[in-house]
Structure formats: structure tokens, C-alpha cells
Amino acid sequence: MTAPAPRKIIHIDMDAFYASVEQRDDPALRGKPVAVGSASSRGVVAAASYEARAFGVRSALPSVTALRRCPTLLFVRPRFDVYRAVSRQIHAIFADYTPLIQPLSLDEAYLDVTDNLRGLPTAWATAKEIRARILAETGLTASAGISYNKFLAKLASDHRKPDGQFAVTPDMGEAWVATLPVARFHGVGPVTARKMERLGIATGADLRAQTVDWLRAHFGGSAEWYHAIARGRDDRPVNPDRERKSSGSETTFNRDLLVAAEIEAGVLGMADDVWAWCAKAGAYGRTVTVKIKYADFHIITRSRTGTAPVTDHDRLRDTALALIRSVLPTEQGIRLVGVTVSNFAAAEDVSLPLFDPPA
Structure with missing residues (x-):
């Protein structure tokens, strides 16, 4: 039997999406460092333009820190209704090429174009045409990663940002991954x-x-x-029906921990990982869960569900901290902790207290 032909996967990632929409709609912002968010003392950057990123400003960064790094930073209030409308335009373009579309957030998605609707012979040509149409129809640029699996396609989309594309072919996948820092790996x-x-x-x-x-x-x-991706392997299909139910992160400690401060630090680190995803995806849940695995591999969880989504970084950290403290002190060593946010709210039901209320 012959091996199946490699899949053709494209990862499309809009360039500084929220900030680029604001610069598109307000010419006075073009070429300047822009942050979507609030400059208030408890504000958080939701997105940053490339001009702002040159100063080290990035999403999920506290606004006060962002202003220290870039005193000329211009803050713009978010317009999520506009971002959602533009995202619908972009996804309508995707649908002209394939029904196999897996959105990750408003500004990025996987596309399986192995059998694309336009009959284009290569994924490279397909990605190039999609990016040209996005620019023509929205005035915004997108970057694309092309490969034979999702892991490599997502890595590749960062390789020629902004407004570029990069392909990782089957004969170069494992060798290319070997050269990259693990900090760049999705997951x-x-x-x-x-x-x-x-x-x-x-x-x-x-x-x-x-x-x-x-x-x-x-x-x-x-x-x-980790063993698979180090070899450029990822068998996950592009799933158009995938609905994200939760976002979580966990870590196994180098040794079993008994000291409360060390355990709490691990939980806060996982909460920060989860928040980074929630802020980028614009997805916020009402339930926070902390997972604890003891030295004997016994696992317990502690959860808290609020009446409103957790839309504040500090609130997520405080909730996770309260949950882990409910099992401390511990007489048995803890080998793993994890934090998960679930029970997501619909986007139109989310209000973000991290931004100042309208004047």
C-alpha cells in the first residue's frame, strides 16, 4: 500500500488585527505606536501595532508597563463589533476555497486546502490568493504558514510576518523544527x-x-x-465543527513540592498562560478550575463558577490562588498543577472591565 499524500494545511494569521483595524479606520494613527485598550492604572493591552511592538509592547501587558516602555503610545478603545464584522468578511473569503475551516480566534484560522474549491494546484498559490483578497476587500494584511500539518503551519505563519508567507515541506519539517527555540512552539x-x-x-x-x-x-x-512535534509530526485534522470548550495549562514540577509559596507560584504561572490565550482569543469563561496531582498520582480538582465571565487578569490569578490555597498546607508532595477556564460566554455577552467605561 502507498502512503497517503500529505495534507495541505494553511494557517492564516491577521497582522496585529485589532490595532491594524484602528489604523485603517483612522489615518492619524498610521505609522504610530498604537495599543487597543485603556491607559488606566488597571488597564491591559488587548493588542499592539507593530510600531508599538518595537518598544516591547504586546497583548496582555499591563498598560502602565506599556507606557513606561513607550511613552508616546496611543491608546484606542476597543470596538469588538467592528472586529467581529471584519472577521466575518475574512471567513467568507476562506469559505470560497474550502469548507474545512477551523477558527482559533477572530484573527486566525486553519484551512485544509488539500482539495480546494478553486482547484488551485498548490497550497502556496492558494494562500497567496487568499491574502490578496483579504487585502483588497478589507484593507488589512495577513500572514500565512503552509505545511503538511497544523503544528508546522502555525509555526510557519510567524516566520515571514507581517504580510508574508512561508512553507514547510515534508522533506524539511523535522530539520526545520530542530533549529527553532522551544519557546516558539505552540503548546x-x-x-x-x-x-x-x-x-x-x-x-x-x-x-x-x-x-x-x-x-x-x-x-x-x-x-x-512534545515527542511528536520535535519530529515535525502532528496528526490532528482541521476540524470545522470544533468549538473550544475550555483553555488550560499545566506543569509537572521537577520535584514534588510541599512549600506553599512554590506551589502557588506554579499555579500563578499557569494562570498567566491561560490568560494570554483568553486575551488573544477574546474568549472568557465563568468557571476557573485548578488541578492538583499528588506524588502518588492521585488527582483532585477545585473549581469556582461566577455569575459573570472572568475578564480581568488579576481576577483570574486571585481565583486560582484561592482555589489552590483551599488544599494547602499539604502533607503530601504535589507533582503537578494546572489551571483551566471554561464555561465560555458568548462574545456579545462579554463586557471587559479592564477597559475604562465610556465617558
């Missing part, structure tokens, strides 16, 4: 990346050198995923 958050670096894993090549058993001992249930 490796900042806390996990720091843990990997402490263990001597800085690049894809370092990760590939580890056995599944060694990875399982240090990273638990994520071991098989």
Missing part, C-alpha cells in the same frame, strides 16, 4: 519553556534528543505531544 507556554531550558532543552533538536519516558517523567501527559 509550550512561557512557564513550560523556562522549565525546559532549566532541563537543558532550548531548541527542537534538544527536545528531539529526549526519550518519551524521560519526557513523561518531567512533563506528564504532554510527553507524547
Whole structure:
């Protein structure tokens, strides 16, 4: 039997989406450092233009920190109704090429164009045409990653940003991954990346050198995923019916922990990972869950569900901290902690207290 032909996957990622929409609609903002959000003392940057990113301003950064890094930063109030409308335009373009579209957020999606509706011979040509249509119809630029699986396509879309595209072919996938820092890998958050670096894993090549058993001992249930992506493998299909039910992050400690402060620090790190995804995706849930795995592998969870979505970074951290403190002090070592947000609200039902109310 012959092996199946490689899939043709495109990851489309809009360039600084919210900020670019604001610069498109207000010529006075073009070429200037712009942050979507609020300059208030408890404000958080929801998105930053490339001019602002040059100063180290990024999404989920506290506004006071952003202003210290870039005193000339211009804050613009978010217009989520406009962003959603533009996102619908973009997804209508996608639908002209394939029914296999998996949105990740308002500004990015996977497309399986193995059998595209336009009959274009290559994924490269398909991505190029899609990006040209997005620019013509919305006035915005997009970047694209093209590969034979989702993991590599998402990595590739960052490689020629902004307004570019990059392809990772089957014969270069594993070797290309080997050259990249693990901090760039989708599914490796900042806390996990720091843990990997402490263990001597800085690049894809370092990760590939580890056995599944060694990875399982240090990273638990994520071991098989890390082992696969270090080799450029990802069998996940593009799922057009996928609805995100939750966002979570977990870490396995280098040793079983008993000290409350160390355990709490791990939980806060996971909360920060989750918040980064929620802020980017514009998805906020009412339920926060903390997962604890003890040294004997016994697992418990503690959850709290509010009447409104958690739309504030500090509130997520405080809730996660309260939940882990409900099981502290502990006489048995803790080997793993995780934080998950679920029970997402519909986008139109979300109000964001991190932004100032209208004047």
C-alpha cells in the first residue's frame, strides 16, 4: 500500500488585527505606536501595532508597563463589533476555497486546502490568493504558514510576518523544527519553556534528543505531544465543527513540592498562560478550575463558577490562588498543577472591565 499524500494545511494569521483595524479606520494613527485598550492604572493591552511592538509592547501587558516602555503610545478603545464584522468578511473569503475551516480566534484560522474549491494546484498559490483578497476587500494584511500539518503551519505563519508567507515541506519539517527555540512552539507556554531550558532543552533538536519516558517523567501527559512535534509530526485534522470548550495549562514540577509559596507560584504561572490565550482569543469563561496531582498520582480538582465571565487578569490569578490555597498546607508532595477556564460566554455577552467605561 502507498502512503497517503500529505495534507495541505494553511494557517492564516491577521497582522496585529485589532490595532491594524484602528489604523485603517483612522489615518492619524498610521505609522504610530498604537495599543487597543485603556491607559488606566488597571488597564491591559488587548493588542499592539507593530510600531508599538518595537518598544516591547504586546497583548496582555499591563498598560502602565506599556507606557513606561513607550511613552508616546496611543491608546484606542476597543470596538469588538467592528472586529467581529471584519472577521466575518475574512471567513467568507476562506469559505470560497474550502469548507474545512477551523477558527482559533477572530484573527486566525486553519484551512485544509488539500482539495480546494478553486482547484488551485498548490497550497502556496492558494494562500497567496487568499491574502490578496483579504487585502483588497478589507484593507488589512495577513500572514500565512503552509505545511503538511497544523503544528508546522502555525509555526510557519510567524516566520515571514507581517504580510508574508512561508512553507514547510515534508522533506524539511523535522530539520526545520530542530533549529527553532522551544519557546516558539505552540503548546509550550512561557512557564513550560523556562522549565525546559532549566532541563537543558532550548531548541527542537534538544527536545528531539529526549526519550518519551524521560519526557513523561518531567512533563506528564504532554510527553507524547512534545515527542511528536520535535519530529515535525502532528496528526490532528482541521476540524470545522470544533468549538473550544475550555483553555488550560499545566506543569509537572521537577520535584514534588510541599512549600506553599512554590506551589502557588506554579499555579500563578499557569494562570498567566491561560490568560494570554483568553486575551488573544477574546474568549472568557465563568468557571476557573485548578488541578492538583499528588506524588502518588492521585488527582483532585477545585473549581469556582461566577455569575459573570472572568475578564480581568488579576481576577483570574486571585481565583486560582484561592482555589489552590483551599488544599494547602499539604502533607503530601504535589507533582503537578494546572489551571483551566471554561464555561465560555458568548462574545456579545462579554463586557471587559479592564477597559475604562465610556465617558
